[in-house]
Amino acid sequence: xxxxxxxxxxxxxLFVMIGPVETAVVFASLTAGxxxxxxxxxxxxxxxxxxxVLLLFAIGGAFVLSLLDISLPAFRVAGGLLLFLQALTLTxxxxxxxSLNEGEKQDAERPGDIAVFPLAFPLIAGPGSLAAAVLVMGxxxxxxxxxxxxxxxxxxxxxxxxxxxxxxxxIALLG
Numbered sequence: 001x002x003x004x005x006x007x008x009x010x011x012x013x014l015f016v017m018i019g020p021v022e023t024a025v026v027f028a029s030l031t032a033g034x035x036x037x038x039x040x041x042x043x044x045x046x047x048x049x050x051x052x053v054l055l056l057f058a059i060g061g062a063f064v065l066s067l068l069d070i071s072l073p074a075f076r077v078a079g080g081l082l083l084f085l086q087a088l089t090l091t092x093x094x095x096x097x098x099s100l101n102e103g104e105k106q107d108a109e110r111p112g113d114i115a116v117f118p119l120a121f122p123l124i125a126g127p128g129s130l131a132a133a134v135l136v137m138g139x140x141x142x143x144x145x146x147x148x149x150x151x152x153x154x155x156x157x158x159x160x161x162x163x164x165x166x167x168x169x170x171i172a173l174l175g
Contacts, residue, residue: 007148010136014156017086017129020163021170026123028167030114043164045115050124051157054133057125058153061134072138079131086128124160 027046031039065075133153140146163170 006140006145007152010149011152011155013083013132013136014129014152015159016090017083017126017132018124018156018160020156020160021174023119023123023160024163024167024170025174027119027164028171030119031167040165042113042115042119043161045113046119046124047157047161047164049116049120050160051153053121053125054129054153054157055150057130058133058137058150061130062138065134075131076135076138079135082128082131124157 027039027043031042034042062072065072136149137146140149
């Protein structure tokens with residue numbers, strides 16, 4: 001069946017672009033002094049917001065591109081370059097395109113809610129994962145594949161939430 005390889009491919013693409021382990025490490029560093037219950041609600045809120053953004057891009061991305069008169073093949077080239085750069089940075093052990101720079105870390109350390117920025121966007125729903133959502137949804141052949149891809153978004157978000165909840169153990173395990 002054609003749907004199984006397509007669903008597996010979409011899962012791997014999203015998993016690499018979202019990066020649950022990288023997200024968990026950044027989450028742990030940003031919430032080091034936060035109470036455990038607050039960390040759970042912060043993780044849930046950021047994953048829900050990122051999920052909403054990813055679903056909006058997946059479902060409405062092609063329509064917005066058509067409004068802007070950008071063809072899906074042209075966006076595939078740009079998105080493919082973005083995905084290639086992300087893969088290249090991961091290959092050479094660089095933090096990646098969705099990592100936080102020093103200015104963003106300083107903004108996140110200020111008092112306030114960090115669920116939207118920097119956790120939901122650009123860390124979980126960063127440029128790579130948003131482009132991947134539009135591109136993969138654009139190549140689905142029918143509603144079954146589209147539903148499978150949306151399910152893979154949800155699975156990746158659940159894995160990200162689990163990694164954020166287990167961030168302290170992941171850091172202890174990874175060193």
